[in-house]
Amino acid sequence: xxxxxxxxxxxxxxxxxxxxxxxxxxxxxxxxxxxxxxxxxxxxxxxxxxxxxxxxxxxxxxxxxxxxxxxxxxxxxxxxxxxxxxxxxxxxxxxxxxxxxxxxxxxxxxxxxxxxxxxxxxxxxxxxxxxxxxxxxxxxxxxxxxxxxxxxxxxxxxxxxxxxxxxxxxxxxxxxxxxxxxxxxxxxxxxxxxxxxxxxxxxxxxxxxxxxxxxxxxxxxxxxxxxxxxxxxxxxxxxxxxxxxxxxxxxxxxxxxxxxxxxxxxxxxxxxxxxxxxxxxxxxxxxxxxxxxxxxxxxxxxxxxxxxxxxxxxxxxxxxxxxxxxxxxxxxxxxxxxxxxxxxxxxxxxxxxxxxxxxxxxxxx
Numbered sequence: 307x308x309x310x311x312x313x314x315x316x317x318x319x320x321x322x323x324x325x326x327x328x329x330x331x332x333x334x335x336x337x338x339x340x341x342x343x344x345x346x347x348x349x350x351x352x353x354x355x356x357x358x359x360x361x362x363x364x365x366x367x368x369x370x371x372x373x374x375x376x377x378x379x380x381x382x383x384x385x386x387x388x389x390x391x392x393x394x395x396x397x398x399x400x401x402x403x404x405x406x407x408x409x410x411x412x413x414x415x416x417x418x419x420x421x422x423x424x425x426x427x428x429x430x431x432x433x434x435x436x437x438x439x440x441x442x443x444x445x446x447x448x449x450x451x452x453x454x455x456x457x458x459x460x461x462x463x464x465x466x467x468x469x470x471x472x473x474x475x476x477x478x479x480x481x482x483x484x485x486x487x488x489x490x491x492x493x494x495x496x497x498x499x500x501x502x503x504x505x506x507x508x509x510x511x512x513x514x515x516x517x518x519x520x521x522x523x524x525x526x527x528x529x530x531x532x533x534x535x536x537x538x539x540x541x542x543x544x545x546x547x548x549x550x551x552x553x554x555x556x557x558x559x560x561x562x563x564x565x566x567x568x569x570x571x572x573x574x575x576x577x578x579x580x581x582x583x584x585x586x587x588x589x590x591x592x593x594x595x596x597x598x599x600x601x602x603x604x605x606x607x608x609x610x611x612x613x614x615x616x617x618x619x620x621x622x623x624x625x626x627x628x629x630x631x632x633x634x635x636x637x638x639x640x641x642x643x644x645x646x647x648x649x650x651x652x653x654x655x656x657x658x659x660x661x662x663x664x665x666x667x668x669x670x671x
Contacts, residue, residue, distance in 0.1 A: 315377050317393065318400050320455055322353035323370065329354055331378035364463050365420060365446075365453035372450065401482055403448050406565055408457065408479040410442045411471040413535055418458060418469040420449055433551050441558055442565075533624045533631060534558070534653075537646060548646065553653040556660055557625040560609055564626040566602035612659045617652040624649055 315324055325343070328334050329350075336354070340347040361367045407429065410416055415432030427449045429442040449469070452458045457475030460467045471479075534557045540548040606626075610618040619638060623629040624645075629637075631645040640648070 315373065316400075317397055318451055318455065319373065322357050323373070323454055325350055326354045326357040327370065327373060327378060331374050362463065363453055363460055364422070364467055365450045365458075365460070365469070368446070369450035369454040372447070400448070400451065401485065403445075404452060404457070405479070405482040405486060407442060407444050407448065407452065408471060408475055408482065411458065411469075412476065412479060413441065413532070416441065416470075418444065418449060418452075420446065420467045420469065422465055433554075437551075439551070439555055439558065442562065532558075532561070532628050533649075537631070537649070549650060549653065552657055553650065556657040557621070557653050559660060560606065560621060560656060561625045563602045563605045563609075564622075567606055608663075609656060609659055613652055613655055617648065617655055620645065620649050621652045621656060 315327070325339050328339055329336060336350045337347050340350045343350065357366075357370070361370065407418070410429040410431075411418060413431050416429055418427055418429050420427040425446055427444045427446055428440050429444060430438040430440050433439045449458070452475070453460075453469065455474075455478070457472060457478050458469040459472045460469045462468070534549060534554050538547050538549040538551075538554050542548055610622060613621055616638075620634055623634045623637070624631065631649065632642075634640075634649075635642060635645040638645075
């Protein structure tokens with residue numbers, strides 16, 4: 307049965323949880339599991355006890371229950387063998403979604419809120435003045451997986467449980483970021499930073515040669531926060547935040563739509579039609595099939611088109627690609643410390659765009 311367990315259970319399930327389920331759901335003895343695993347029985351016992359103690363966590367308990375029903379019920383053994391391509395695709399989807407959520411949870415004051423009997427959880431960030439900003443929506447199945455892998459932890463479970471990223475979750479985030487960079491680098495000779503090179507205005511094409519020279523260096527940014535949050539902590543001469551919360555929310559809304567637009571079977575979207583030297587385009591007729599949310603793509607395209615050249619570039623780089631201001635200035639050919647001013651102007655225009663869209667929606671009917 308051990309071989310069947312390893313074959314049918316998703317690869318993201320921790321080894322300890324797999325052995326726990328093999329023991330509790332199939333009745334395998336601890337010695338049998340230890341013999342199959344090639345380790346001492348006391349090691350298996352400690353793993354099983356640790357998983358059992360974690361069942362007080364509602365997400366962990368729900369994850370184990372779901373795995374038991376899916377892979378160890380009377381009907382689960384009748385499932386046909388899963389093709390390796392589908393397994394790999396499921397793993398890529400899990401890694402991509404986990405990366406998205408863990409990045410949000412690394413932001414200052416962020417937590418994952420899960421309510422009982424709800425299909426979705428939300429990531430919210432403390433924005434000061436006793437207010438919170440929603441930064442991501444998470445499927446509960448993914449939240450259960452993150453909790454089972456011990457990447458998120460809850461101090462006080464209840465009707466609404468609040469989870470924060472754990473130390474192992476931060477380590478996992480670094481590994482996921484590195485894996486994403488390696489995959490992007492393997493698809494492009496000039497690395498992850500140069501994969502974004504099509505997002506150039508006509509005025510910045512003269513900088514492409516210099517950018518290619520530096521393109522082999524890895525693009526770096528803080529995984530713990532977006533450039534907007536870091537900039538929002540800065541103060542102007544009057545002591546006020548350089549970016550107020552409404553501007554940060556506008557940028558986060560663009561980033562959320564950008565991330566939603568990339569959900570689908572493809573690892574990355576083809577954004578080459580957005581900002582090119584030849585003009586501003588769209589995704590094209592044949593590119594919407596199975597490539598994420600068409601509504602989210604339309605919202606991103608509409609917002610960037612409204613911003614226009616220059617402003618759309620800096621918004622896309624800093625809000626969506628999380629590119630630092632210094633790198634954005636260099637890539638755009640701007641003078642030092644001018645990027646934050648242009649970014650604030652872009653966010654002000656983006657805020658007005660969303661307000662105009664909301665006003666149009668209210669006027670319908």
